[in-house]
Amino acid sequence: MSETNHRYSAHVEPSFTPKNVIKSLSIDNLIFGLDHGKLDILLVKHKVGLSKGQWALPGGFIRHDENLRDAASRHLHELTGVTDLYLEQLKTFGRVDRFPSERVITVAYYALVSAEDYKLVAGNNASDACWFGIHELPELIFDHKEIVDFGIQHLQQQVRRRPIGFNLLPEKFTLLQLQELYEGILDTKLDKPNFRRKIMKMNLLTSCEEKQTGVAHRAAKLYRFDEQAYQALTEKGFSFEI
Incomplete structure (x- = not known):
């Protein structure tokens, strides 16, 4: 700028x-x-x-x-x-x-x-x-x-080690929004299937059972970050890694 x-x-x-x-x-x-x-x-x-x-x-x-x-x-x-x-x-x-x-x-x-x-x-x-x-x-x-x-x-x-970027997202977000957030911070392009596989395997996202509205493209599913799940997993020795 x-x-x-x-x-x-x-x-x-x-x-x-x-x-x-x-x-x-x-x-x-x-x-x-x-x-x-x-x-x-x-x-x-x-x-x-x-x-x-x-x-x-x-x-x-x-x-x-x-x-x-x-x-x-x-x-x-x-x-x-x-x-x-x-x-x-x-x-x-x-x-x-x-x-x-x-x-x-x-x-x-x-x-x-x-x-x-x-x-x-x-x-x-x-x-x-x-x-x-x-x-x-x-x-x-x-x-x-x-x-x-x-x-x-x-x-x-x-x-890459802590979910510190989630607070910059709206309460309900798409996996693409999450990926774009990490790409912005890491200054690199992430492989879409691999990123989504890693994120979903962590069990830190809860489906909102909703999709985007008012978008010109195909509506994507909405998720929210589960803070309680993250804390519980961390106490058991869980390692967050992108």
């Missing part, structure tokens, strides 16, 4: 940021957004400082009086307007030369969301905020490309 063709971007006045921060420790948020089968990443453009005019992951320094995840949520909200995400810690990045002129260690958090559900509003020290496709990323500051690359690999490993 190009800079001139992004969605839901606006500008608001900067918010006040306290001075009581730990200047050797920062937060960076890697937010993946799935948009119609395409995996995007949320970026912000800095409007002040050494990286003015450059694109970056939304983040910043941590206050002395806040927890790490609280700092991650605060920066995400102040820079992009996005709220109410459950952020998981990804990794700590501490290469000596990752930040110019001084030593700064960053703790990266990540989340996977439906990109179309979030209206972005650039604020604080960001002049813009928008989604970019993983193959259309602009040049990023510092080691943020390294963070992105690590995060993509981690997400793809996780989605």
